[in-house]
Amino acid sequence: VDFLNRAARTLLDLSAAPVDGKNLQEIxxxxxSLFIKLKGMRKDVAQQxxxxxxxxxxxxLLVRMARRLNAEGQGEGIVVVFDDVTELVSAQRxxxxxxxxxxxxxxxKNPLTxxxxxxxxxxxxxxPLVGDQEESLVELTGVIIRQTGxxxxxxxxxxxxxxxxxxxxxxxxxxQLVRDAVTLQRAGMPDVVINDTLPEDPxxxxxxxxxxxxxxxxxxxxxxxxxxxxxxxxxxxxxxEIRVILRCFEDRVDLTISDNGIGLPTDTAKLFEPxxxxxxxxxxxxxxxxxxxxxxxxxxxxxxxxxxxxGDDHQGAKATITLPIAAxxxxxxxxxxxxxxxxxxxxxxxx
Numbered sequence: 001v002d003f004l005n006r007a008a009r010t011l012l013d014l015s016a017a018p019v020d021g022k023n024l025q026e027i028x029x030x031x032x033s034l035f036i037k038l039k040g041m042r043k044d045v046a047q048q049x050x051x052x053x054x055x056x057x058x059x060x061l062l063v064r065m066a067r068r069l070n071a072e073g074q075g076e077g078i079v080v081v082f083d084d085v086t087e088l089v090s091a092q093r094x095x096x097x098x099x100x101x102x103x104x105x106x107x108x109k110n111p112l113t114x115x116x117x118x119x120x121x122x123x124x125x126x127x128p129l130v131g132d133q134e135e136s137l138v139e140l141t142g143v144i145i146r147q148t149g150x151x152x153x154x155x156x157x158x159x160x161x162x163x164x165x166x167x168x169x170x171x172x173x174x175x176q177l178v179r180d181a182v183t184l185q186r187a188g189m190p191d192v193v194i195n196d197t198l199p200e201d202p203x204x205x206x207x208x209x210x211x212x213x214x215x216x217x218x219x220x221x222x223x224x225x226x227x228x229x230x231x232x233x234x235x236x237x238x239x240x241e242i243r244v245i246l247r248c249f250e251d252r253v254d255l256t257i258s259d260n261g262i263g264l265p266t267d268t269a270k271l272f273e274p275x276x277x278x279x280x281x282x283x284x285x286x287x288x289x290x291x292x293x294x295x296x297x298x299x300x301x302x303x304x305x306x307x308x309x310x311g312d313d314h315q316g317a318k319a320t321i322t323l324p325i326a327a328x329x330x331x332x333x334x335x336x337x338x339x340x341x342x343x344x345x346x347x348x349x350x351x
Contacts, residue, residue: 013054119144167208175203181216189224197245215290226261258306258318299323
């Protein structure tokens with residue numbers, strides 16, 4: 001390598017140490033296959049998408065390599081240009097999966113109700129007539145009815161993903177939405193401690209309260225399921241816990257939901273792709289729907305490893321939602337007064 005610009009250093013996560021004279025394979029081993037391909041081609045240009053993993057984050061780069069020729073037409077090196085197209089690729093996949101979801105929902109939903117009704121009628125009509133086979137009839141029709149219900153649930157998820165409505169924005173207290181979601185999940189997860197650090201004052205945002213409530217409920221529920229999965233794999237946390245922290249700034253609010261569950265896979269970007277799930281009974285649509293809701297509100301959703309909780313060497317997962325504030329917070333109300341930190345939730349929390 002003769003020269004590497006600042007953008008290349010950033011994308012490849014290289015320090016400021018000199019790289020001149022080093023082999024390309026040392027700096028970016030992921031580029032080696034394209035380099036070999038170009039050497040074996042008669043063309044002067046080659047390109048392909050390359051998946052690059054740095055610091056636990058996987059990104060997609062569009063890499064182009066071209067021979068550099070001098071005035072006499074002789075080769076004097078290769079120019080390598082690459083762009084981060086992670087978001088573009090993700091958007092293309094989301095659009096394609098949305099079309100698939102619409103088709104699946106249309107084809108499956110129509111016959112579900114007749115199937116279920118037919119099974120129930122078979123059970124009622126022929127149950128008294130089959131004698132000692134009635135128990136088998138009830139069992140078999142029960143399977144049909146249960147599976148039909150499961151299919152209906154999946155189709156409903158397809159429909160939500162494929163036809164996400166436009167947000168109906170109103171001035172809503174986002175802090176109260178978070179508080180309500182925490183209260184709901186506390187009732188649904190009695191074995192998990194949910195600590196919340198929320199502002200005392202209202203946090204008014206221009207949002208669709210229904211859509212964001214759905215997103216918050218999904219994320220906290222996912223955190224609880226991550227703890228359950230860790231326990232099922234034989235490594236239960238000593239104190240199952242979820243931490244919900246809302247911080248307010250002049251131009252945005254940051255909400256973090258951390259757990260001490262199973263943790264994240266190496267490639268977190270795939271978790272936002274439709275129908276990718278780490279759970280046996282998951283549809284893989286929960287996180288894509290949440291991400292879509294947050295982006296519809298001009299916000300961002302980032303998944304990362306959570307800080308280690310007290311007495312636990314295992315790292316769980318942390319979801320960070322950032323939403324913009326349309327109007328700045330009153331200068332008379334400081335950030336310090338907005339956030340009240342319970343002692344139980346204040347330890348080992350990264351700023």
